[in-house]
Amino acid sequence: MVDAARHRRVFLPVLAALVALAWIALWAWARTPYGRYLEHGDWTASGPAAFLCRALPAGDLLVPALLYGAAWVLMITAMMLPSTLPLFTAFDRVVAQRPDHGRLLALLGLGYLAVWAAFGLLAHGLHAALLAGVARLPLLAWHGGLIAAAIIASAGAFQFSALKHRCLERCRTPLSFVIQHWRGRARARQAFLLGAHHGLFCVGCCWALMLLMFAVGTGSLGWMLLLAAAMAIEKNLPWGRRLSTPLGLALLAWAALLAVEQW
DSSP states (O other): OOHHHHHIIIIIIOOOOOHHHHHHHHHHTTSSTTGGGGGOOOOSSHHHHHHHHHHHHHHHHHHHHHHHHHHHHHHHHHHGGGGGHHHOOOOHHSSTTTTTTHHHHHHHHHHHHHHHHHHHHHHEEEEEEEEHHHHHHHHHHHHHHHHHHHHHHHHHHHTTHHHHHHHHHHHTHHHHHHHHHHHSSSSSHHHHHHHHHHHHHHHHHHHHHHHHHHHTTTOOHHHHHHHHHHHHHHHHSSGGGGHHHHHHHHHHHHHHHHHHHHO
């Protein structure tokens, strides 16, 4: 009873405040002169980031990677932590009696975010390479709408894949996941690895939807909210698995309309 009361009084408000702060930070960032960085703006054009790009060795590669990584982790904190609340809830109850339970929860979150950060850097790198290709090949620039349509169609098709549903089922059963992977030995390392392991399944079921941000705009708070709500419903609500089919069909229809419009 005491653990349940502490969970409601301390843990849930702290996690909710963290998510709210992430959304507020994204909203505030998007309204500053540096909001273009959320949209893959030119890092070397002006401002402190441009100075660092010129001043540091390999700064034109290192500085954008670090700042994109920070922006991506902020987005993941805002978008994915609500859908991962059941994992944190289950783990909080398992380690509630340990004196270092706060540190273990933090390590769980760091492991989860580390996997998503790695995925984000990979996605940003591929996006940057695509933009460079578009800049060099006029044919790609003329048919940029088809690239967006291909990304949206891929996200729609992935909604029907077996991999999507296998990973989604692991995300939907966090308590059994924690019981299966938590041994209580080398606690700090296991907590981090538990978060990273769960993050891999989360990436496995949500990567295609997250890539939609590169098609509709990585700085669009409206799309972030919509996609975050869709992923939270899929993973947490009893009827969430029924959302996959209509969402996949809607994305495929949207991609087809874009392709027809482009041609």
